[in-house]
Amino acid sequence: MSSGTANVGPSDLARTSFRSAVVIHPYWVRITHWINVIAMFVMITSGWRIYNASPLFGFVFPPAITIGDGLDGLPGALLWHFAAMWLLVVNGVTYVALGIFSGRFRRKLLPIRPTDVIRDLRAALTGKLSHHDLSVYNAVQRLLYAGVIAAGVVVVLSGISIWKPVQFRELAAVFGGYDAARFVHFLAMAAIVGFLLVHVILAILVPKSLRAMILGR
Amino acid sequence: MPKIRKIIPGVDAELLIKDAAKLIPNPSRRLFLRGATSLGAITLLTGCDIVDEDTAAKALLAISRFNDRVQALIFNPNKLAPTYPESAITRPFPFNGYYPEEDAPEIDGETYMLEVGGLVENKKPWTLQELYALPQEKQITRLVCVEGWSAIGSWTGTPLREFLERIGADLTAKYVWFQCMEGYSNTIDMPTALHPQTQMTFRFDNEILPTKYGFPLRIRIPTKLGFKNPKYVIGMHVTNRDLGGYWEDRGYNWFSGN
Numbered sequence: 352m353s354s355g356t357a358n359v360g361p362s363d364l365a366r367t368s369f370r371s372a373v374v375i376h377p378y379w380v381r382i383t384h385w386i387n388v389i390a391m392f393v394m395i396t397s398g399w400r401i402y403n404a405s406p407l408f409g410f411v412f413p414p415a416i417t418i419g420d421g422l423d424g425l426p427g428a429l430l431w432h433f434a435a436m437w438l439l440v441v442n443g444v445t446y447v448a449l450g451i452f453s454g455r456f457r458r459k460l461l462p463i464r465p466t467d468v469i470r471d472l473r474a475a476l477t478g479k480l481s482h483h484d485l486s487v488y489n490a491v492q493r494l495l496y497a498g499v500i501a502a503g504v505v506v507v508l509s510g511i512s513i514w515k516p517v518q519f520r521e522l523a524a525v526f527g528g529y530d531a532a533r534f535v536h537f538l539a540m541a542a543i544v545g546f547l548l549v550h551v552i553l554a555i556l557v558p559k560s561l562r563a564m565i566l567g568r
Numbered sequence: 569m570p571k572i573r574k575i576i577p578g579v580d581a582e583l584l585i586k587d588a589a590k591l592i593p594n595p596s597r598r599l600f601l602r603g604a605t606s607l608g609a610i611t612l613l614t615g616c617d618i619v620d621e622d623t624a625a626k627a628l629l630a631i632s633r634f635n636d637r638v639q640a641l642i643f644n645p646n647k648l649a650p651t652y653p654e655s656a657i658t659r660p661f662p663f664n665g666y667y668p669e670e671d672a673p674e675i676d677g678e679t680y681m682l683e684v685g686g687l688v689e690n691k692k693p694w695t696l697q698e699l700y701a702l703p704q705e706k707q708i709t710r711l712v713c714v715e716g717w718s719a720i721g722s723w724t725g726t727p728l729r730e731f732l733e734r735i736g737a738d739l740t741a742k743y744v745w746f747q748c749m750e751g752y753s754n755t756i757d758m759p760t761a762l763h764p765q766t767q768m769t770f771r772f773d774n775e776i777l778p779t780k781y782g783f784p785l786r787i788r789i790p791t792k793l794g795f796k797n798p799k800y801v802i803g804m805h806v807t808n809r810d811l812g813g814y815w816e817d818r819g820y821n822w823f824s825g826n
Contacts, residue, residue, distance in 0.1 A: 405713070405717040425714070426815075426819030430632055431628065434627075434632070437631070515825070515826060517649045517791050520647070
């Protein structure tokens with residue numbers, strides 16, 4: 352066993368090696384994962400087009416990489432955004448609920464210790480991080496997966512605040528009001544897109560992880 | 569052999585075709601339906617065009633109508649939009665419309681009449697002087713545009729509910745439709761029409777509404793997006809039929825509640 356998974360104790364090893372012999376990702380993880388790919392693709396690309404109608408920063412997204420139509424693309428982008436939101440939320444709530452109640456989040460994502468993250472990050476950057484056992488997440492993976500779930504929660508709650516700043520005015524106030532919620536929504540999107548870049552690159556570099564997310568093992 | 573299609577001197581064929589095309593009845597809703605998915609997101613996802621564009625557009629509009637019902641359920645008739653101090657007012661408050669500011673309709677306040685129709689007992693039109701004599705309230709609230717930006721303004725006028733009661737409107741009717749001078753229109757749901765902050769606005773920032781903000785009458789609805797706050801209102805109908813609206817017919821969500 353090479354270095355990189357030193358945070359895994361003997362009992363964890365026994366359990367995870369038994370589990371990996373069966374399945375790495377149960378079917379509900381795989382189904383919600385690929386539904387989420389579709390939902391996020393539509394939400395992000397339509398969201399960029401909506402952003403373009405009133406940019407928060409000094410740039411817009413090239414229309415060619417966005418979804419939309421009608422005047423400046425806005426009516427179509429809004430239709431896509433407020434249709435895909437149901438897919439995103441229903442799928443996301445299902446995933447988080449199953450993750451919590453099945454114990455998968457606790458088992459896979461916890462604990463996240465800063466010292467482990469630093470150690471595994473260093474190992475990853477020097478090419479020494481093991482991918483021997485896909486069923487055990489290293490500390491960097493744990494941090495990124497927990498972080499992107501948190502960003503997903505923030506993007507949905509800030510989105511609800513922008514959508515209904517009167518009916519859910521208390522929630523909007525948590526984000527500092529309507530205008531501030533737009534910035535929070537954008538930054539949470541940026542965090543998710545940043546995660547996706549790393550996530551997709553690593554999935555390509557370690558193809559068996561992609562296979563596991565499709566076939567389960 | 570003589571040419572069938574002669575070129576008529578002095579007529580630009582291209583312009584003629586354009587002009588003719590304008591005369592062909594082609595509701596914008598149809599145009600939108602065809603255009604809504606022109607980017608071909610479905611194609612991008614699947615690598616083949618398995619869902620034809622009309623089907624996808626119809627599905628999107630069906631979900632938008634579902635979202636209307638969800639928003640009607642979420643709508644709390646007693647929930648008030650946040651109000652702000654004078655110091656928070658956005659200055660200058662932006663003009664917004666589907667035409668440039670100089671094209672905003674100029675209405676003569678002397679001859680102006682507000683037409684009232686539909687399910688109401690008293691259909692007598694109202695002069696501006698009669699409207700100004702109604703009890704008025706001021707609100708400093710945020711206008712949220714469908715584009716995302718927002719601006720805080722100060723609006724003074726009569727609660728729409730007060731007016732609807734005075735004209736003997738059927739408050740169990742489903743909708744109120746507003747007709748505007750320049751051809752714009754909106755239909756809103758009755759619960760929103762009766763919301764305490766829904767206002768027939770005569771003044772902006774304590775001054776008689778300037779033309780750019782909708783002289784002489786704007787319907788200010790802080791629980792709706794800006795495009796459902798019609799300006800230059802000349803007619804109001806209480807109805808059980810959804811009469812649509814300018815942007816609502818062009819793909820924007822009908823309820824568009826805040």
